[in-house]
Amino acid sequence: MSKKILKGKIVRISGPVIEANSMRGAKMYDVVRVGDENLIGEIIRLNEDVVTIQVYEDTNGLKPGEKVVSTDMPLSVELGPGLLTNIYDGIQRPLPTIYDETGDFIERGVETNAIDRKKKWHFKPTIKAGDKVKGCDILGEVQETSIILHKIMVPPDIEGTLLSIEKEGKFTVEDDIAIIKTDQGNLKLQMLQKWPVRKARPVKEKYDPSIPLITGQRVIDTFFPVAKGGTAAIPGGFGTGKTVMLHQLAKWSDAQVVIYVGCGERGNEMTDVLKEFPELKDPKTGESLMNRTVLIANTSNMPVAARDASVYTGITIAEYYRDMGFDVALMADSTSRLAEAMREISGRLEEMPGEEGYPAYLASRLAEFYERAGRVKLLGSKDKEGSVSVMGAVSPPGGDFSEPVAQNTLRIVKVFWALDSDLADRRHFPSINWLKSYSLYLDEISSWWNKDVGENWLQLRNKAMALLQKESELQEIVKLVGPDALPPKERALLESARMIREDFLQQSAFHDIDTYCPEKKQYEMLRIMSKFSDLIQNAVEKNVHMDDIISIKSRESIARMGTVPNKDFEKRFEKVENDLENEIESLIREVK
């Protein structure tokens, strides 16, 4: 059945928002082609025969009277081998292809496929004709990059019997590789699939996250951990370290696939990732980090209407790899730009503004996005698991977290990394404020740590946290009376807390070694610092003078533990620990 093509005319243009008439029958969120240059847009409101469209490309020079044609399809992404290592714009056009077509600057009207149609992939079937198949069952495999074995799956909404499947061989993503007999008739399948971005890919069930996503960042893994399938927000004023942290997570998280979405931020930051990732090696697999990464860039100077498309494109790709059974991590920098784009479009639609001009549906949109994270039981005949973890930056105006985007986000996510500009000003990085941040996954994941890394992990962590808490109380007193007025026990406590702050919580993203701290090393560092705290408490009780404690040599070697090579830290730490014990012991002896 061929459908009548819906065609209308532009009647109004206001920045990225246009109106067109004669469009009765068009569906909400369908993609349209706008004007003589066939710009891409999406229907966001219907009113009689007039539709309102947000245009994903610059509308400069567009004229009322030019045509609008509906594609009768919702905004969708292409899924299949060839996604990894690519960099896309907000509506999944590969930036390298745009570069080939229009050069250094992005011009509009470029039409291109997200996935290369000519490239041949080596496909290997894993099931045989006659097998019953369900949505997300695996038909075969393709080695997409050196580390990712891409699973070719039955689309989620399909069920039937496999009539035939191609033998091992080379195929393009558009070649037919299998035929399935379904209730609706026979269906030819290709490696290439499409999925509408605004619709979550279905799963059987959501589990409670119980395994930590190890990030190699001490303040995160040890103090405010995120779980695989969890959600985290990192709000902070400009320059507090949101982007550097998200880059760190993209580099070092022990996810198998990483989707990095640059939403309304700087062009150079995407370039940075493009340059650096191919040269960095995954600490677990030793392979180039780019081989597990998909980048999506809708930078601040690119069309504002494509902000939310960029995030939805990212999360849909993430779900697709999850469905193969991978642990996927998605970073979005910054969700505030998405919210601001919503505000701008909503303003142009003359909708009733809510708080600070944001539309009333801000909260539900943010929730919809984060809800797509999770550790899940996958569709398909076998009960398999996969996860999508989502970490979003929030950029509150004036660094004030009381604004709507930060507040609405915090109501949804389970981990809050509160960046602090005072800490950033003094170059305490990552500038995550340890008193304001929290993680609701601590209890769930503590058994993993206790079992896999070291005993009593949670107690150790909580003891350090209590020390920091006490420090901040004491500092209030110091402000009034000066440090000298404190009893020695409390001065010793201040020293221990300072050590945790400066030598554990701080971690330079730019130091070759310190940039990534394995979980075992984190544990040992904290254990030694905790020991330091116990030893010096004991020492001051035995009348050792604080000034003598401050000048012990081990203090400096503890401070440099982070930069001890990850390969042989154990031996070196043993010496640090021994020296520490000996030095304190001899101080006690001297007093006697």
Next chain:
Amino acid sequence: MSNKDIEYTTVSEVAGPLMIVDGIKDVAYNEIVKIKTSFGEERTGQVLEAFTNKVIVQVFEGTKGLDTEKTSARFIGETMKLGISKDMLGRVFDGTGNPIDDAPPIIPEDRRDINGNPINPYAREYPRKFIQTGISTIDGLNTLVRGQKLPLFSGSGLPHNNLAAQIARQAKVIGKKEKFAVVFCAMGITSEEANLFIKDFENTGALERTTMFLNLADDPTIERIILPRMALTCAEYLAFDLDMQVLVILTDLTNYAEALREIAAAREEVPGRRGYPGYMYTDLATIYERAGRIKGKKGSITQIPLLTMPDDDITHPIPDLTGYITEGQIVLERGLHKKGIYPPIAVLPCLSRLMDRGIGKDRTREDHAGVSNQLYAAYAEGCDLRDLVAIVGEDALSERDRKFLKFADEFEKRFVAQGDHEDRSIEQTLTIGWELFSSLPTSELKKIDEKYIKKYLPKVEKIRS
């Protein structure tokens, strides 16, 4: 008959900087409009919103004197373009791109849309080349690199113009002689302020390598919306067509933002924070993101935007949104200025995001990162102690703390303060840093690699003793 030849006299409404023309057809969004007043004066406008038979136009030179009877509008069939040519160097243009010096009009080699197109992130080259400004707080602690956008956040009455002029005068890439140019874009500053720059360019002989776009305090405000876009179109041509290293000085972005707000108010848009439009972030980004380098091209665009923070408030939307887009910020502070310190750069809130990859061995010096981190940490600690001492007195401090307190004072006097014609090399800057460290216990220098401490500290200690 094409629109180009029609003089519409169907202006139906004039409000603030806006004008509505009815009964038109075939007019594009953002198209340029030539307006003639009843007394024959020509003005220029731009379509802000286009309907089938009416348009809303913003008038760059203001709407004073327009009427709904005789005023006529002609739509020229294209969006705002700037004629560009290498002869633009050494010339001065007004807010609509016409030369205002006495030299003849330029013959354009090409005409380009002033809105430009976004640089493809895939086409960018990551900026890493160190620019020595000769100013210690910048070179040592917040290093500027070629292709960076690094604004000065200032307050009214602070010497930001002198500082910007000093940067323009001293900025150089060590060891190379390359074609450079300055594009100077003045939005709503006084002629006195503009002259400070012009004289300085004259004195250093940079004038003939400078293109100026001037909209002074008494010029039409709405022109400020297009002025930086023209300046950057010119800069892109110089950098990416003619291979020049271009330094763009934009001053004062606060005046730009005011013009943006004026239009938003006239359109009765829902305002964002403090009356500025909700899209100001995106709008500013289309200016600032035009800085950078491009793969395979020799030239670069480095931007130094200046803005005055209303009421010295860094959380005000103008500095706030700017800081979210630019690659760092240099912040001037009234307190230091009052202490007589020039340049009054408040080190702690400053940042250069591109510093980390622009410094180090073979770029500046191997110890640079460590020195910078250590200076920050020690100064921050000293500043904390100052607050403490104000309440409990210096006697309550330990020996260690007193050293840090003293360090903060010395740091301001020796590292921050310098002459407005003093051009320090990066080595001089780092040496001052090491001299300051020699007053602290070596065990406190935890931010610096031990091997650099061994290498650099004894040198300054020898000089001291």
